[in-house]
Every structure is written in structure tokens, then in C-alpha cells.
Amino acid sequence: MKDIKEQPQVQNFIDGSFERNGHAAMDVISPVDGSVISSLPLSTNLDVDKAVQSALKAFPEWSALTLKERVQIFFKYRTLLEKYCDELTQLVQLENGKTYGEAKAEVEKSIELCEFAVSMPQIVVNEIQEVSKGVECRIERKPLGVVASITPFNFPNMVPHWTMPNALVLGNTMVMKPSELVPLSTMRMAELLKEAGLPDGVFNIVNGGKEVVESLCDHPKIEAISFVGSTKVAKIVYQRAAGSLKRCVALGGAKNHLLVLPDANPEMTASNVVASMSGCAGQRCMAASVMVGVDQVQGIIDRMVEETKAIVPGENLGSVISAEAKKRIEDYITEAENNGAKVLVDGRNTTVSGKEGGFYVGPTIIDYVTTDMSVAREEIFGPVISIIRAKNLDEALAIENGSNYGNAAAVFTQSGGLAKQVMEKASAGMIGVNIGVPVPREPFSFGGWNESKFGVGDITGRSSIEFWTQNKKTTTKWNPEAQVNWMS
Numbered sequence: 001m002k003d004i005k006e007q008p009q010v011q012n013f014i015d016g017s018f019e020r021n022g023h024a025a026m027d028v029i030s031p032v033d034g035s036v037i038s039s040l041p042l043s044t045n046l047d048v049d050k051a052v053q054s055a056l057k058a059f060p061e062w063s064a065l066t067l068k069e070r071v072q073i074f075f076k077y078r079t080l081l082e083k084y085c086d087e088l089t090q091l092v093q094l095e096n097g098k099t100y101g102e103a104k105a106e107v108e109k110s111i112e113l114c115e116f117a118v119s120m121p122q123i124v125v126n127e128i129q130e131v132s133k134g135v136e137c138r139i140e141r142k143p144l145g146v147v148a149s150i151t152p153f154n155f156p157n158m159v160p161h162w163t164m165p166n167a168l169v170l171g172n173t174m175v176m177k178p179s180e181l182v183p184l185s186t187m188r189m190a191e192l193l194k195e196a197g198l199p200d201g202v203f204n205i206v207n208g209g210k211e212v213v214e215s216l217c218d219h220p221k222i223e224a225i226s227f228v229g230s231t232k233v234a235k236i237v238y239q240r241a242a243g244s245l246k247r248c249v250a251l252g253g254a255k256n257h258l259l260v261l262p263d264a265n266p267e268m269t270a271s272n273v274v275a276s277m278s279g280c281a282g283q284r285c286m287a288a289s290v291m292v293g294v295d296q297v298q299g300i301i302d303r304m305v306e307e308t309k310a311i312v313p314g315e316n317l318g319s320v321i322s323a324e325a326k327k328r329i330e331d332y333i334t335e336a337e338n339n340g341a342k343v344l345v346d347g348r349n350t351t352v353s354g355k356e357g358g359f360y361v362g363p364t365i366i367d368y369v370t371t372d373m374s375v376a377r378e379e380i381f382g383p384v385i386s387i388i389r390a391k392n393l394d395e396a397l398a399i400e401n402g403s404n405y406g407n408a409a410a411v412f413t414q415s416g417g418l419a420k421q422v423m424e425k426a427s428a429g430m431i432g433v434n435i436g437v438p439v440p441r442e443p444f445s446f447g448g449w450n451e452s453k454f455g456v457g458d459i460t461g462r463s464s465i466e467f468w469t470q471n472k473k474t475t476t477k478w479n480p481e482a483q484v485n486w487m488s
């Protein structure tokens with residue numbers, strides 16, 4: 001296990017070696033206390049090209065292995081994730097600011113994602129049929145070639161595992177561009193892949209900012225781009241990747257609505273809503289952002305206020321990612337207050353003793369929010385929930401349907417019939433019934449609707465197999481006496 005306090009300079013990982021280019025650099029800051037923990041190179045298109053050439057060189061040998069051979073490396077890699085779980089957890093904490101428990105859950109999810117990847121030989125079974133006497137058609141799934149994955153700051157360990165294991169196991173080689181705010185977990189991932197025996201060039205990392213992303217979108221030898229981040233950038237990436245004729249799936253931001261009906265179990269509902277909005281400091285694309293309270297739910301709101309007040313920033317609530325994020329979140333709260341909303345629990349101006357340089361926002365509940373307010377419409381990405389009151393379920397569904405986003409939606413009720421209505425009518429890709437963070441577990445796939453995702457299919461699970469492969473269709477006839485028909 002490595003000493004978490006001694007972080008190396010961030011380096012690119014190309015052709016199995018770490019290297020630092022001579023370009024400009026930026027500080028990597030721990031949001032826990034604001035300290036500088038490393039420095040990141042701002043790579044250019046030359047670095048991207050070098051990484052792509054390395055991935056191109058590795059592709060023929062890697063893709064020629066059988067699926068069963070490729071997964072052997074990921075069995076070993078999965079064991080390493082388990083062995084170093086504590087260290088990887090601390091690393092996520094250090095660079096992202098979430099609590100130990102949240103960071104550990106993230107690493108555990110990465111392990112689950114690897115378990116799905118190693119199960120591919122049981123799932124990816126090619127199809128064959130005798131279509132005429134003596135004539136057979138078969139479909140085989142073939143890798144695409146060099147692919148790219150661009151990741152956000154909020155899950156430094158898990159989101160890279162949404163893409164890397166599946167893409168590689170299916171025979172592709174990859175260039176990854178981690179968020180410049182949290183590059184350390186991805187670097188450690190490369191070390192562990194090497195330790196597991198992954199051949200040089202199969203996985204590469206290029207660090208930097210938007211120039212690297214643009215260069216990946218434009219590179220003629222990259223076949224597919226997977227992006228996870230804000231909707232603003234997802235749109236840019238999707239359009240740019242399509243502009244250079246690549247397949248692309250781009251996951252964007254979210255504004256998740258939880259519909260709370262008057263018959264909901266008060267205790268369970270209050271604790272689920274609070275956990276959903278405040279977990280990972282609200283920096284989850286699955287976090288509750290709007291609670292639509294239908295009819296009489298004051299008792300549930302009172303419980304939520306009680307639970308929220310018991311949360312202690314710096315103990316069971318982590319930091320937000322940066323000073324800019326803290327300011328943005330606090331500005332949203334102030335704007336809502338100025339527009340007539342009522343702040344029931346106020347997380348502004350939060351500091352944590354001993355970590356005064358850290359970026360903390362306390363959990364916040366804003367009541368009497370109206371649909372025209374920015375806290376009702378825009379992604380805040382902090383531990384804040386806006387409560388909108390609705391007279392009935394139809395009105396609540398109309399509010400949910402009115403959002404541009406569509407990642408997740410949930411309903412809290414004890415009525416199966418009402419839950420079914422929400423399951424059918426909510427305009428979101430992932431629905432929860434009495435669950436505040438309805439993340440589908442493997443092998444079910446992850447992905448939203450509307451402006452929360454651009455592209456066909458989802459990013460994980462069975463759906464990702466389609467994305468990372470292309471079908472080869474072969475028709476064969478070996479015996480001369482085989483039936484002659486229009487196919488002959």
C-alpha cells in the first residue's frame with residue numbers, strides 16, 4: 001500500500017510507461033483542506049497522438065486474444081482492487097473530498113463493474129443459424145479499435161470503471177482523459193492494470209483540460225468516444241465526435257425529482273430523501289435535487305429538517321470539489337431566498353475546524369420553491385434540495401416532465417397503483433420506487449434520458465456491449481450440394 005500523503009506529480013501513461021511532458025502545469029488541490037497535493041501537465045494534441053499511436057500498435061495483438069484470455073487479466077485486476085481497497089478509498093477521499101464510507105462504496109462499485117466485465121464470456125455468445133440447407137449465417141461481435149473515455153470529477157474511481165473494463169475486455173484499446181481535478185485515482189488504476197499483466201499500450205492516459213478532449217474528438221484513428229460530465233460539455237463532445245464521424249455516448253448533468261406522496265412511510269422517506277440529496281455532498285448525477293411534495297407531507301418535511309440538522313460537515317458530509325463550486329451553490333441558495341423561497345436548513349458559510357481551507361457547504365433544504373426559480377430548473381450539484389408543493393400526482397408528474405434533464409426520478413408511496421403511474425409517466429431513464437438513489441446494479445445498464453444523455457444505448461451493463469463492439473455478419477456454404485436459392 002502506498003503512502004497516501006505522498007502523491008507523485010501527475011504523469012501521462014503511454015505505451016506502459018509514465019511520462020511527464022514539458023508543458024504548462026496546474027495544481028491539483030485537495031478540497032478537504034485546500035492544500036496543493038500534486039501538479040498536472042496540460043497535455044497537447046501531440047501527447048494525444050502519441051497515446052493513440054501506442055493504442056493502435058497494441059490493438060492487433062490484444063484484439064487477437066480470445067475473450068476468455070483477456071478476462072484473465074481482469075480477474076487479477078479485480079483482486080488488486082480488493083487488496084488495495086483501503087488505499088484507493090483514501091485516494092478518492094483526498095482528491096475528491098467525499099467521506100471514507102462514500103469513497104469505499106465507490107471502490108466497491110468498481111469491483112462490481114469488473115465482475116461484470118469478467119463475466120463477458122458467459123454473455124457474449126455469438127449467433128449462428130442454418131438459414132437455408134447447408135447455408136449458415138453468423139454474427140460475431142468485433143472490437144472497434146482505439147476508443148476514448150473522458151471522465152468527470154465526482155467519481156474518480158468508479159466512472160473510469162464504467163468504461164475501461166468493458167471496452168478492454170471486448171478487445172478495444174483505450175486512451176482515457178480523467179478530470180483535471182481528480183487525476184490521481186486514474187493514475188493508480190494504470191499502475192494496477194500493469195501489475196495485473198495488461199500489455200503495454202492497451203490502456204493509456206493523457207491528462208489535461210479541454211484541448212485534450214477536443215483533440216480526442218478530432219483524432220482520425222479514434223473510433224468511439226465515451227463521455228461523462230455536464231450537459232454543456234456533453235453537447236460539445238457529442239457534436240464534435242459526430243463531426244469527425246465517431247460513435248459517441250455522452251452522459252450529461254441531471255435534475256432529479258423525488259415525488260413524495262402523502263401515504264409514504266414518513267421515517268423511510270425522510271431518511272432516503274436526505275441521504276439522496278446530501279450523500280457525496282450532492283455531487284452525484286443521481287442525487288435528489290427537487291422534492292415534489294404532493295398534498296399533505298408536512299410531517300415528512302419536519303423529519304427531513306431534523307435529520308438534516310444532525311449532519312456534521314467534515315464528519316458525515318464531505319466537501320464540495322472547489323471554491324468555485326462552493327460559491328456557485330451558495331449563490332443558488334441566496335437567489336432562491338431573494339426570490340421568496342424559505343431556507344429551512346441553511347448550509348451557507350460552513351467551515352470545518354482544522355480544515356479551514358476546505359470547501360464545505362452544509363446540507364440545505366429550501367421550501368416553497370416555484371417552478372420558475374433557477375433552483376427548480378438548473379443543476380446545482382451540491383447538498384441542496386428544493387421543495388415544490390403540488391396539489392396532486394398529475395401536477396407533480398407535470399413538474400417532473402417539465403425538466404430538460406431526465407437522469408433519475410423517484411416516488412415515495414405505499415400504493416402500488418400510484419407508484420406504477422410514476423414508473424410509466426416520469427420522463428427519466430432511471431426510476432426509483434421508495435429508493436432515493438435508483439442506480440441500476442450490474443448487469444442492468446446506467447443512463448438517463450433527455451439532456452442527461454446523448455447517443456444510443458447506455459454506458460454500462462449489457463447495453464455497453466453494443467457500444468464497444470461492431471457486428472460482423474458472415475454467410476458460409478461448404479458443401480457443393482447445398483440447396484441453391486436466391487442467396488447462392
Ligand code: NAD
Nearest residue numbers: 151152153178179209210213229230233251252253254285
Ligand atoms: P465537466 O463537464 O466540467 O467535465 C467533464 C470532462 O470534460 C472533464 O474531463 C473536463 O476536463 C472536460 N471538459 C470540461 N470543459 C470542457 C470543454 N469546454 N470542452 C471539452 N472538454 C471539457 O463535468 P464535471 O464538473 O467534471 O462533472 C460534474 C458533471 O458531470 C455534473 O453535471 C454531473 O451531473 C455530471 N455527471 C453525469 C453523470 C451521468 O451519469 N449522467 C455521471 C457523473 C457526473
